Every structure is written in C-alpha cells, then in structure tokens.
Amino acid sequence: MRPKFIVGGIVIAAALAYMIYAGVTQSAVYFVTPAELRASAVAGKAYRLGGLVVPGSLTWEPRTLDLRFTLGDGTATVAVHHKGTPPDLFGEGRGAVVEGTWSADGYFRAGLILAKHSEEYKAPHDASAAGYRELIRTLQGAGR
Template identity: 50%
Template sequence: MKAKHQRLTLVVVAVVALIGAALLAMLGLRDQAAYFYQPAALVKADVPPGQAIRLGGLVMPGSVKHGPDGVTTAFTVSDGEATVPVTYRGIVPDLFTEGSGVVATGRMDAGGTFVADNLLAKHDENYVPRELGNIDKAAVISESQTLVR
C-alpha cells in the first residue's frame, strides 16, 4: 500500500472515531442536557419521586422559615409561573437570601416537596460582599484607575 493510501486510511479512521465519540457523548448526556428544572417545567414534567434532579429559580420573599433544630430551612422557589416548596437540612450559603437566585440539587418526595441535598446561591454581576455594601463603588473604581496611571 502506498503512503498516500495509508494517510487517507488513517484520516478516515480518525474521522470515524471522532464521530463515534461525539455520538456516544450525546447519547450519554441526552437526559442531562438541561442544567436544572424551573418550577413550571418541574410541575409539568413526569419526574418520579426519589429521582435526583436540580431545581432553579428565585427564593420567594417571605417564604424562608428556619426549623427549631437550627439546620433545617424551608422555603419556596418560583419562576413567576409556578412555585415549588423546598426543604433543606444543612448550613445555607452566605448569599442565600429571599429574592435571590438558587439552584438546589435533590429529589422530589411523594408529597410534592423538593428535598434538597445541596444549595447553590446565585448572584448577579453587580455582586458586592455584605461587608463592603456601604462603600461607594464609583469612588473605588475611579481611585483604582488613578493608582494604575
């Protein structure tokens, strides 16, 4: 076999292998394509109790209730169309507040409550730590630009 034919065979085999790997990856990830369910989609979806899923939305203002044990937190997640009650046992993240975004990993129970194993609090691009909340951002930016010059 000539060198030209060997290179062509090698290229064809490599392309077939890449296409096969891409198809296997898509097949394996087809059920996990959505990062999380929003409450309206979760209400419509046929998710069996006990199946591990992610739920994302906004924590409804006035819905956060702390249990007497100090580690259980109950709240409601909404997307503007539907709401889902959530319970979480553990220490909540520092950024977890009413009206903020949250992504919870867990499962639905038979009663329609989402039992979270893990909470991720989300923030917008204008995040400022609570400790620095009273500092004028514009003044800090202009001062840092002055120091760079």
C-alpha cells in the same frame, strides 16, 4: 515513544471524555425550573431545580437545621425542604439551585443548596444612596 507521554495522553483523553460526558449529561440542562418540574415531576427521581427564593417563604431553625423555602420562576412555585446550613449568598429574593429528589408528598427534598448570584457588584452604601436619590425624586414630584 516514552511511557511518560503515553500515560499523559491517556490521562488527558480520559479527562476530556469525562468532561464531555459531564457536559452532555449535566451542563446541557443544568437545572429545571419550578414550572418544568411541576409539568413532569416523577417522585423519587433526582433533579436539579433552579429559581428565585420567594420573599417571605424562608424559615430556618438553627437548632434542628431545618430549612424551608419556596422556589419560584414567575409562573409556578415549588416547596423545598433541606437540613443544613445554607451558603452565605442564599437568601430571599435571590437565585438558588438545589439538588435533590421530588417527594411524593408534594415537596422537593434538597440534599444540596447552591446560591446563584447576579453579575452586579455594589459598594456598601450604593443601595442606600440610590434609595436616597429615589426619595428626593419623589419629594420633588418629578415622577419620571
């Protein structure tokens, strides 16, 4: 058998082994929810936390790059601190997954912020058009 195939075979086997390892250790429980973190938080342990950015909780200081917000899942919330610029799709009322550690001081220190977006895609004026239709419906007193 030619050495090319042996090398190729080893590379493929190693890649597959690594991916299955990553799949079992990381993908199976990709993130914990705020409620799950609250139930069993260990200070200093690394977590991936996912939830919705609670509207009104987001503050960002462009000069110091201090980003603070609260992640919620409907039952529990967790305060998150981060230093850096968030991705474009990050924002209040949107989904986010953060990587970091639980601090003993009662907040989550995030090293990486990931934005989780929905599967919906809208044209620019769609939202306002829907609002307009909604407005007309209420003006007509149609109720539902």
